[in-house]
Amino acid sequence: MAMAIRVFLIFLLSLSSTNLSYSLYEDQVGLMDWHQQYIGKVKHAVFHTQKTGRKRVLVSTEENVVASLDLRHGEIFWRHVLGTNDVINGLDIALGKYVITLSSDGSILRAWNLPDGQMVWESPLQGSKDSKSILYIPKNLKADKDDLILVLGRGCLHAVSSIDGEILWRKDFTDESIEVGHFIQSTDTIYIAGFGGSSKFHIYGLNAKNGELLKNDHAKLPCDTFGELLSVSGDKFVVLDNLRSKILTLIIKNGEISYNQNHISDLIEDSSGQAILLPSRLPELFALRINFHVLLIKVTNGGELVLVDKINNAAAVSDALSISEGQHAFAFAQHGDNKVHLFVKDVSDWNGDLLKESIVIDHQRGNIDKIFINNYVRTDRSHGFRALMAMEDHSLLLVQQGEIVWSREDGLASVIDVTTSELPVEKEGVFVAKVEQNLFEWLKGHMLKLKGTLMIASPEDVVAIQALRLRSSEKSKMTRDHNGFRKLLIVLTRAGKVFALHTGDGRVVWSILLRTLRKSEVCEYPVGLNIYQWQVPHHHALDENPSVLVVGRCGPNQAAPVVLSFIDAFTGEELNSLSLAHTVAHVIPLPYTDSTEQRLHLIIDVNQRAYLYPRTQEAIDILQREFSNVYWYSVEADIGVIRGHTLKGKCIHEVVDEYCFDFRDLWSIVFPSESEKIIATVTRKSNEVVHTQAKVMTDYDVMYKYISKNVLFVANAAPKARGEIGTATPEEAWLVIYIIDTVTGRILHRMTHHGCQGPVHAVFSENWVVYHYFNLRAHRYEMSVVEVYDQSRADSKDVWKFVLGKHNLTSPISSYYRPDIITKSQSYFFTHSVKSIEVTSTAKGITSKQLLIGTIGDQVLALDKRFLDPRRTLNPSQAEKEEGIIPLTDSLPIISQSYITHSLKVEGLRGIITVPAKLESTSLVFAYGVDLFFTQIAPSRTYDSLTEDFSYALLLLTIVALVAAIFVTWVLSERKDLQEKWR
Amino acid sequence: MEKGKGVMGLGRRWGVDFSDNSTSRDIPDPPGFSRASLDQDDSSLSRQKKDAESNWKAQKAWEVAQAPLKNLLMMGFMMWMAGSTVHLFSIGITFSALWQPISALQSVGKIFEPYKDNKVELLGPKLLFIALNLGGLALGVWKLNALGLLPTHTSDWVSSLPPAQEVEFSGGGVNLG
Incomplete structure (x- = not known):
């Protein structure tokens, strides 16, 4: 026994x-984490479809990504994410083996190896003036056996060798004060067309071999022009006049410039709308958009305009594609009755269609923004076409033979904001049936696992076990789980589309392109701003679905009116949408909910009026009850002022609005503008849970944390040291940090770091703030921690009071009670520069915290908060060691095993969010950028559950x-x- | 010898009672055996014997009463060996140091039962026993305290004190977008 x-x-x-191991084993990759790679909205696409080898399409996107995609499946062969300031202006293929990109306003030209994406050469191009950037790779233009690449960037024309990127010659147009619009190549002469001012047309002829100026001519146009010059063919151009009512046709014949004027009203009866020239390059033709119509207009040799076709509801027109000698095809798409009609036509032979297809495209993808076409020769030697479509929601589709061959949800590359939602509660009947059905599978799986544990599994078994673990149906179920690992991540993308992603496997559960955030006549440039949890039902309101609120704006500037959308988080249906008259400067989710658990939100407009949502009497009653306790503060970073406001009463306004409230200023903090500029502010997350207010020291002493949600961390830099690192000397750089109470405006703490500068990244949690900045004297990045303690509570130390429960430490407190604050701080060197900092959050706040640092290498590093403990000393005593205080070192360690992204990169990392799971030990982490990454982390290991x-x-x-x-x-x-x- | 005589139990056991001489009356005594000497029991002898026994009992009771002292010293040594950090060994020792006196105190009556005699004064030994065991208990408690396992500090009472609720609410920040 x-x-x-x-x-x-x-x-x-x-x-x-x-x-017990801390890091991940190889076979644990993909078990709890997922990683998705995206490229963003496609701007340029070049097909590379040789007869042999893999067919691919090269794209550049608005997220500054250059990628090579598999034309068969849409997978990424290779991809490069350029920096945020390195916007791609042009993309093409040179010599059949190099991908050439022009980026950074035409100042960097790069060549990438086509098969594997290795960079072959890079050429910085000099220039002094901002101008249009054009990349042009002429066919058969050689200078000393080199194939030339012509690049216009920053007011200069460069001829670059495509073999090694050497600049062969350059011609500066900055002195000529013209805005170059086009290149035309004719054998050995390059013609440059452009405008000087808005009404003077210039043309230059250059020798392609050496850049020598051969000809120079100009003509004065009868009126000012609008928009860009469009080349119709080698010697013909069209441009709109400044009233957008006339089309000017410019013809160069024998070096002479002649022009014609045509009224748009001659071509179409109803010409009241705003005309726009579409930038499609079509030989002898051009496309003009007016009043939802696209006019295809042919330019005759005499400069006359002939209307070829009028397309209604046209979505997009592609560039022309040369399919055989002298034959050019182009495509356009038309929207009609739930289908998209794709037409491919011959440019010169207008009557027949080369292709006419109808495709059913999910209407949540919106309109077609761009079309790129490519042809292939069918077995019967006729031409087949495939079309790549960039949609309004930034997704990418490949259409061939009337079918969508593949699609990519590239809208997810531009996530703006994220929130989460719980999944529906499990219905019991469903669950039991499922188990019975899979009982045998379940048993088999466990027998396999047992074999693995007992190490008697054969290699095939091991593979089977791994596959079983990875596609465990448990983690991707559509119901709430006991541990709270399964949730919906609801993301708002720049395209105005909202996606719900399942945390188990990252699949899109639903997606909706918001009507309020689509381009329309009333709302020309809508932008999504934020997403909030609107209704989180629990307890009595469980039978209702949760919903989220999306706040957007009808334009890029702050004076634009606000649009709101309410979306059901389970089904993805838009419950309600509002286009409102007022503007939005802040959205404040209040800590109060109504009887249906809808959260009260105050939307504050630029005139400092607050509008209450939901617009119900009950909400007003709730707000009236808490009227004197609601404050808000505004940070005006450009003038260096922080103001505090409190609710005053109902609006005094011409239009009576019950839900509108006025404010009165309470306090203001004015920073001296000659010595301080606000560069960063950070506050605590409103949903953070703190377990305890006391911190026990090694000698059984107690420190009381100053835990308040109404605190703001502000980092100010010296005005001279606001720029890049290296522009200021250590003597003229300093960083001043403040911790401010936002109810009373009291400065709780102020500290100056001399010789330091931004950028500052900070995170505020519980009673501490950690921030990252650059130390100019040490030439290193530093991280500092400040912990705030409430000294006025420290005197309540009588044990008997606690034994008998006669203390007032948990009674509600007010910020006006003026606590006596002490702070502890410490600074450490940190090797990396940082993109963002977050902190793990758990359900009850008991588990120790980890800082999640988005590094410059687009990885996420988990750093224990214990490393940033101001109580660290060089030689901690035995008791301190037992408590887990680490001996002080001057720099923070970077342990390569503690990268939670392990070997993966979240390209273009922009943000990290953490969500508590129901299991106290575990926190869910979602990192987004061009890529998405999700994982679960347990900062103190999973002490409350068995491993998976x-x-x-x-x-x-x-x-x-x-x-x-x-x-x-x-x-x-x-x-x-x-x-x-x-x- | 007869089988079946004086059988006890459930038939599994058997025995012969030699002291029972009722059945062997008719058999002559073996030579040299005098039946009379058995019956001869001197009363004075028995009193002497009883005195000696009660003396012995009292002595034994005092011995038993002093036994925890050894235990105490032993425990003290063990505790010293265990050190002042909290781990399995020190906790085990401390709890056994607490448990032993408590269980001993619970069974005071039982321990001194064999020495119960109306002639023997058991109060003294009992008091000593209790005192020593209380001493042991105190040692255990002291050790517990030394390990920091007694809630005698403020920190033990406030470590899970939830943060106070705030009356005011404030939100805002830099203007959106």
């Missing part, structure tokens, strides 16, 4: 000692074996006893 217990104990010990790969079958088997052993040994011992007695 005792033996059996001992065996069991040893077994238990061995079980608990497994899986725990073998229940083994446990069961052991218990059965033990019971059997107990029974057998009991029988044996009985028998032995009997024999003993008979002796």
